Amino acid sequence: MKFKIIFLLIASLFVFAGCDNFEKLNTDPSRSSETQPEFLLASAQKKAMDLTYDTYFNGRIGMELSQYWMGTDKTSDGRFLFTNDGLWTGMYSGPLMDLQEIQNYYDRHPTETSVHTQAVAEILKSWIFHVLTDVYVDIPYTQALKGDDIPQPVYDKGKDVYTAILASLKKQIDVLSGTSSGAIRGDVIAGGSATQWIKIANALRLRIALRMADAQPAEAKVIIEEAVKNTITAVSQDVFFPYNVSAVTSRFPYNDVDRPLVEFAVTSTLVDYLTAVKDPRLAIYARPDETNGKYIGKVYGTEANSPTMIGLSKPGVVAYSGSAKGYMITYAEVAFIKAEAAARGMTVGTATAEDLYKEAVTASMTQWGITDAKAIATYLEGVPYKAGNYKNVIGTQKWLALYMQGIQGWMERLRLDIKKPNGDILFIAPASGSLDPEVKDGIVKRLKYPSGSRASNATNSEAAAKSIGGDSQATKNWWDVL
Numbered sequence: 199m200k201f202k203i204i205f206l207l208i209a210s211l212f213v214f215a216g217c218d219n220f221e222k223l224n225t226d227p228s229r230s231s232e233t234q235p236e237f238l239l240a241s242a243q244k245k246a247m248d249l250t251y252d253t254y255f256n257g258r259i260g261m262e263l264s265q266y267w268m269g270t271d272k273t274s275d276g277r278f279l280f281t282n283d284g285l286w287t288g289m290y291s292g293p294l295m296d297l298q299e300i301q302n303y304y305d306r307h308p309t310e311t312s313v314h315t316q317a318v319a320e321i322l323k324s325w326i327f328h329v330l331t332d333v334y335v336d337i338p339y340t341q342a343l344k345g346d347d348i349p350q351p352v353y354d355k356g357k358d359v360y361t362a363i364l365a366s367l368k369k370q371i372d373v374l375s376g377t378s379s380g381a382i383r384g385d386v387i388a389g390g391s392a393t394q395w396i397k398i399a400n401a402l403r404l405r406i407a408l409r410m411a412d413a414q415p416a417e418a419k420v421i422i423e424e425a426v427k428n429t430i431t432a433v434s435q436d437v438f439f440p441y442n443v444s445a446v447t448s449r450f451p452y453n454d455v456d457r458p459l460v461e462f463a464v465t466s467t468l469v470d471y472l473t474a475v476k477d478p479r480l481a482i483y484a485r486p487d488e489t490n491g492k493y494i495g496k497v498y499g500t501e502a503n504s505p506t507m508i509g510l511s512k513p514g515v516v517a518y519s520g521s522a523k524g525y526m527i528t529y530a531e532v533a534f535i536k537a538e539a540a541a542r543g544m545t546v547g548t549a550t551a552e553d554l555y556k557e558a559v560t561a562s563m564t565q566w567g568i569t570d571a572k573a574i575a576t577y578l579e580g581v582p583y584k585a586g587n588y589k590n591v592i593g594t595q596k597w598l599a600l601y602m603q604g605i606q607g608w609m610e611r612l613r614l615d616i617k618k619p620n621g622d623i624l625f626i627a628p629a630s631g632s633l634d635p636e637v638k639d640g641i642v643k644r645l646k647y648p649s650g651s652r653a654s655n656a657t658n659s660e661a662a663a664k665s666i667g668g669d670s671q672a673t674k675n676w677w678d679v680l
Contacts, residue, residue, distance in 0.1 A: 215536075235300045235315055236384030240294035242319070243386050244656055246326055247524035249289060250605070253452045254282045257462060258602020263642055264597070264611055265625050266483075267469040268496040268512060270460060275419040276499045278632035278671060283648035289326050290342065297323050298343040312380030314392050317370040319400050320630065321458050324363040325526065326397040328406055328662070333645050335675050338655075350655045351549040353662035357676045364421060367399045374399075376666065398437050401428035401527045404535045407615055411542065413677040426546045429532055433564045436528045445521030450522040459518055463510040467625060468583075468601075469495030470611050471594070471618070475581050478573055482566050483601055484511040499628020516566070517602055527548055530565055532626055533558035534596040541588035552583040555592055562599035590619045595623075612643060615680045636672040643674045 249255060258275040259520045261267040268276050275281070291379040297319040304311045305617070307392040326480070330337050341351035354362070371655050381391040388398065407421035430437065441454060442448040464484040473493065476491045480493060487494050493511050516522060536546045537554035556578055584591050593616035596667030610616070611625065618624045634642070646669050652659045663669035 204423045213398055214501075215266030223578040229358070232303060233299065234384075235303055236600035237310065237317060238300050238303070239315065239384035240386050242293040242300075242322060243297065243439055246289070246322065246404040247441075247526075248295035248451050249285060249292065250329070251451045251522075251524050251602075252285075252288075253461075255285045255288075256602075256604045257452060258282070259645070260606075260608055261462070261602075262498075262602070263602075264604050265465050265498050266601055266604065266607060268465050268498050268500070269501070269512065270463050270496065273499075273501050274633055275628070277501070277630060277633040278637050278642050280645065283645065283650075285645070286330065286337075286648045287650055289330055290338075291564045293327055294323060294343055299324075305342075310380065311383065313373055313376075313440060314378040314382050314395075315380060315384075316372040317392075318382055318385060318388075318395050320366055321395060322369050324366050324399075324404055327359060327363050328402070329605060330398045330410070331356045332675065334606065334647060335666045335673065336346045337656075338511075353665070354529045354657050354677075355665065360406060360410055360677075364403060367403050367406075371396050371399050383609075394435070396428060397435065398527070400425040400427075401437065401532050404429060404532060404539075405527060408535050408538060409609065411539075412613070412679045415542075418546050419539075420544075422535070422546050426539070430529050433529050433561050436523070436565065437526035438528075439440065439526070441521055441524055449520035450524065451499055452518070452519040453520040453522065455520040459512070462513060463496040464513055465498045466496055467497035469493050469511060471624065472598070476577065477567055477598065478568050478570075478599065479563070479601075482568075484514050486510055497629045498626055498671050499630055499632075501630035510673075522602070527601070528561070529566055530558055530599045531596070531606075533561050534570060534592055534599065538588065538592050541585065541592070551585065551588065555583045555595070557598070558592075559595050562595070563597075584619065587619055589614050590621075593617075594619060594624065598662060612641065612675070612678050613680070634671050636670045638672070642671045643678065644671060647670060 225454060246620060257267065258269065259280060262269065262276045286454045303314060327337070327339060331339075335356040336353040337359060338351035339354040339355070341348045344351065359361060374396050378392065382392065382395075385391075387393040399439055401419055402427040407418040407425070411418040442452040443450075443453070449455060466539065469480070469484060470479075473481065484493055484495070487509055489508060495510060496510050512518075530612055533554055536549075537551050537558055538662045540549070540551035540554055546554070559581070560574055563569070563577075568574065581591070581595065593614040596610055597616055600610060616624055623642070632638065632640075637643075647659050647663065659669075667673050
């Protein structure tokens with residue numbers, strides 16, 4: 199017994215002594231213990247796009263609130279009862295943290311610093327923060343991404359977030375215009391081109407500035423007139439993540455490669471308008487019903503399910519392709535921004551608002567594979583520009599051009615309060631009624647703060663809710679003044 203006790207004591211001394219060297223002994227000296235910036239950048243780009251085009255966040259929320267699609271297997275989302283609030287958590291804990299870690303890495307390794315890579319990371323942050331503040335209004339920004347140092351960040355006012363991200367984008371443009379201290383590696387979206395990222399940053403400035411144009415017209419005008427001088431100028435410069443059908447993990451997030459998709463039908467809102475104006479994009483945005491060959495949209499917000507899709511048109515083949523493009527921003531959108539800016543009296547070049555409108559429609563057609571100049575010209579004759587009604591004329595066409603970009607389509611619907619060019623109603627309230635008693639006018643203005651944030655950061659979440667006028671889906675964003 200005595201010998202056994204002595205043996206155990208000696209053995210324990212070896213164990214505890216070994217604990218001091220455990221980490222050292224189990225670390226491969228040939229491998230880095232940190233994730234390199236290029237992998238973080240590629241990861242952030244894909245994660246952000248995967249969330250942007252997620253089945254729920256894009257399909258159930260964005261595509262339904264912009265009335266492109268309506269659910270067939272479940273309909274509560276189309277009636278404003280959302281059951282997944284993970285967009286916030288996904289963006290903050292996923293791509294935003296990856297992008298912040300790029301800065302953290304260079305802080306730890308100053309001799310390896312690549313200022314251009316850091317600038318691209320900050321541009322991507324601004325893009326994501328813009329999406330978050332548009333969807334939720336007040337959000338953590340200045341104290342966000344601080345980890346254990348600030349586990350409960352304050353919420354910045356949405357208006358202040360706009361000011362900050364616009365300033366950041368301008369700063370990154372200045373950085374990218376200077377000499378680089380290292381290549382931009384891991385950049386899937388723009389192939390490491392500093393020149394292209396300058397154009398992308400200015401395109402985002404145009405989007406953000408126009409969104410606030412009714413609330414802050416003077417500030418918007420200054421930004422737009424500057425940013426328009428160096429931004430994307432052709433469909434060939436569209437900004438997107440290039441998904442690839444050949445690898446399961448690289449496919450567009452919602453695709454029909456392995457099974458038919460029947461969860462959504464295109465809405466009658468979309469089908470009826472495309473049909474009425476003889477829009478050649480109808481055959482791309484939707485598929486004819488398989489039983490009768492006709493394009494039949496589902497009335498938005500109807501309770502009845504139709505999981506077999508009998509008598510309804512599914513979204514088009516391109517929309518469900520495993521190689522569909524995950525767009526960040528397109529030339530068509532930039533051209534529509536320029537057209538509206540010109541209509542508002544801003545200086546965006548020598549072209550007229552009408553010319554820019556035609557260019558924007560043509561760019562959208564080209565983006566979706568329609569290149570017949572005669573067909574496009576005939577179409578434009580049927581949807582002519584009217585200066586006195588520019589918001590509805592440009593608004594309807596921009597809405598059509600933003601197809602598949604659900605959240606952006608929703609935001610433009612809110613900003614412009616779009617009607618058909620003849621003044622008729624375009625969007626309808628849910629046909630079977632809203633399941634949110636606070637939303638009584640037929641459109642959700644924002645999403646509620648997620649349950650996780652309300653629980654883990656209760657004090658700041660409650661303060662933000664009070665600041666914006668209530669954590670309600672009926673609460674307007676600060677720029678939504680129409």
